[in-house]
Amino acid sequence: MTTPVMNDASRPNPGSWALVAVAWILVGIPLAWGIYKTLQTAVVLFR
Amino acid sequence: MAGLLAKERIIAAPGFNRWLVPPAALAIHLSIGMAYGFSVFWLPLSRAIGITQPVVCPADMGFFARMFATTCDWKISTLGWMYTLFFVFLGSSAAVFGRWLEREGPRKAGVVAAFCWGGGFLLSALGVHLHQIWMLWLGSGVIGGCGLGLGYISPVSTLIKWFPDRRGMATGMAIMGFGGGAMIGSPLANLLMNHFKTPTSVGVLETFVAMGAIYFVAMLCGAFGYRLPPPEWKPAGWTPPAPQGNAMITQRQVHVSQAWRTPQFWLLWAVLCMNVSAGIGVIGMSSPMLQEVFGGKLIGIAGALKDLAEDQRAQVATIGAGFAALLSLFNIAGRIFWASLSDYLGRKRTYFVFFSLGIVLYSLAPFAGRIESVPLFVAIFCVILTMYGGGFATVPAYLADLFGTLHVGAIHGRLLTAWSMAGILGPVLVNYIREFQIARGVPNAQAYNTTMYILAALLVIGFFSNLAVKPVAERYYMTDAELATERQLAHEAAARKG
Numbered sequence: 001m002t003t004p005v006m007n008d009a010s011r012p013n014p015g016s017w018a019l020v021a022v023a024w025i026l027v028g029i030p031l032a033w034g035i036y037k038t039l040q041t042a043v044v045l046f047r
Numbered sequence: 048m049a050g051l052l053a054k055e056r057i058i059a060a061p062g063f064n065r066w067l068v069p070p071a072a073l074a075i076h077l078s079i080g081m082a083y084g085f086s087v088f089w090l091p092l093s094r095a096i097g098i099t100q101p102v103v104c105p106a107d108m109g110f111f112a113r114m115f116a117t118t119c120d121w122k123i124s125t126l127g128w129m130y131t132l133f134f135v136f137l138g139s140s141a142a143v144f145g146r147w148l149e150r151e152g153p154r155k156a157g158v159v160a161a162f163c164w165g166g167g168f169l170l171s172a173l174g175v176h177l178h179q180i181w182m183l184w185l186g187s188g189v190i191g192g193c194g195l196g197l198g199y200i201s202p203v204s205t206l207i208k209w210f211p212d213r214r215g216m217a218t219g220m221a222i223m224g225f226g227g228g229a230m231i232g233s234p235l236a237n238l239l240m241n242h243f244k245t246p247t248s249v250g251v252l253e254t255f256v257a258m259g260a261i262y263f264v265a266m267l268c269g270a271f272g273y274r275l276p277p278p279e280w281k282p283a284g285w286t287p288p289a290p291q292g293n294a295m296i297t298q299r300q301v302h303v304s305q306a307w308r309t310p311q312f313w314l315l316w317a318v319l320c321m322n323v324s325a326g327i328g329v330i331g332m333s334s335p336m337l338q339e340v341f342g343g344k345l346i347g348i349a350g351a352l353k354d355l356a357e358d359q360r361a362q363v364a365t366i367g368a369g370f371a372a373l374l375s376l377f378n379i380a381g382r383i384f385w386a387s388l389s390d391y392l393g394r395k396r397t398y399f400v401f402f403s404l405g406i407v408l409y410s411l412a413p414f415a416g417r418i419e420s421v422p423l424f425v426a427i428f429c430v431i432l433t434m435y436g437g438g439f440a441t442v443p444a445y446l447a448d449l450f451g452t453l454h455v456g457a458i459h460g461r462l463l464t465a466w467s468m469a470g471i472l473g474p475v476l477v478n479y480i481r482e483f484q485i486a487r488g489v490p491n492a493q494a495y496n497t498t499m500y501i502l503a504a505l506l507v508i509g510f511f512s513n514l515a516v517k518p519v520a521e522r523y524y525m526t527d528a529e530l531a532t533e534r535q536l537a538h539e540a541a542a543r544k545g
Contacts, residue, residue: 012066013062013063016063016067017064020064020067020070023070023071023272027070027073027074027224030077030231031224031227031230035227035230037230038372038375039372039376041372042369042376043369044365044366045369045373
């Protein structure tokens with residue numbers, strides 16, 4: 001198993017998390033739209 | 048420009064957040080994943096000249112004359128060759144350029160992939176304008192196919208290096224994008240074709256140009272988002288597991304030129320090929336299979352598909368399309384689910400589950416048809432499709448565990464030739480067995496039963512191949528001197544100075 005060690009150079013800048021959120025939103029929105037459109041097609045199977 | 052793309056230019060600065068790399072990888076994989084959705088263009092392209100109805104070529108017109116003919120429409124089977132070309136060139140380009148990718152870095156590979164994929168769309172648009180099918184084959188099929196291969200493998204090695212603690216989850220996130228690309232691309236293409244169509248055009252030309260531009264920009268954004276971790280980088284608070292902890296995860300490195308000489312490489316090749324062959328076979332026939340097996344029962348009336356009226360058949364076809372859509376959702380969900388789970392279960396055990404559960408489920412499918420249980424039938428194939436996607440998403444981490452991370456991108460590239468083989472083997476097996484059964488007088492509803500048992504047999508081969516995977520023998524590992532030389536060649540020495 002792994003043992004924790006302090007490794008500050010590897011720790012991300014606190015401000016970088018906002019950028020992470022923006023990047024994920026940019027790819028997440030089209031993906032969510034694609035999933036929504038697919039669900040619209042798939043839902044007939046359950047009617 | 049070349050400097051901007053160089054490997055040493057993309058070494059991350061201290062404090063870089065590794066969670067920025069998966070969305071960059073997703074931007075590329077979501078773009079190239081549209082390859083799965085290209086069938087949305089077949090129908091409009093098959094009446095590109097006739098607009099409302101296809102203009103049929105004269106029966107005596109030869110193959111080459113049809114290739115250059117500008118007065119009659121293309122058949123859907125002719126257009127379908129583009130799909131075959133995609134997967135043949137995906138596998139071959141990944142195999143051929145994998146080593147180059149490791150040397151030059153993921154950003155350059157991502158940019159080249161963007162030019163190939165986006166450029167392929169533009170050449171195809173020109174092909175539609177001039178009505179030359181060979182330009183579509185060359186543009187999207189060959190050049191675009193090379194973009195697929197390069198784009199597909201471009202983030203793999205980088206993600207594994209950024210997430211040594213969660214290799215499966217990291218590659219699963221990217222490869223999930225490849226499964227999800229068609230979910231965005233197909234409805235987008237429909238929207239664009241409807242927007243651009245006129246009484247004299249089916250709107251495909253303009254859609255190709257628009258989508259080529261969109262994908263080009265998205266892929267460039269992804270490529271420029273790639274960063275490599277500095278040498279010896281580790282996530283904060285994590286140390287590698289002890290070498291003796293798990294023999295199936297090596298801390299050493301195997302050179303790509305040695306990797307394909309190992310039995311492990313060919314066993315994994317068989318594992319991937321069998322898993323993908325079975326899954327592709329199901330994907331290709333999912334909609335007609337549901338319709339033929341259950342016929343009128345899908346809309347609450349008795350009777351086989353052939354006995355239904357035209358409007359009833361249309362209703363059944365809509366349900367078939369819904370089934371195919373549902374399977375695609377499970378396909379992408381399986382990529383992230385199984386790949387993440389493999390970080391805890393181990394790769395060998397994960398594939399053990401794929402194959403053992405897969406054999407049971409494929410064998411159970413004819414039973415679900417016999418007892419006319421639509422929910423059981425649908426559930427069986429949903430689980431099967433998660434394991435199809437999971438197989439793709441887990442294999443890069445399996446390779447990294449066995450061969451080390453140094454050349455995992457290039458080794459993965461070579462392994463993808465198994466996908467090319469499966470892309471031919473799976474559909475051919477399924478279609479020929481079905482036709483053979485029907486020719487022998489087996490009713491359409493039962494014609495898939497033998498197919499299911501044969502697909503289960505493919506999984507038996509995969510099961511034993513996976514079972515035979517053992518740690519790589521000592522003689523295949525790189526020595527410290529070889530590793531130092533390799534790192535020098537890979538510009539890592541320059542990065543250390545920088």
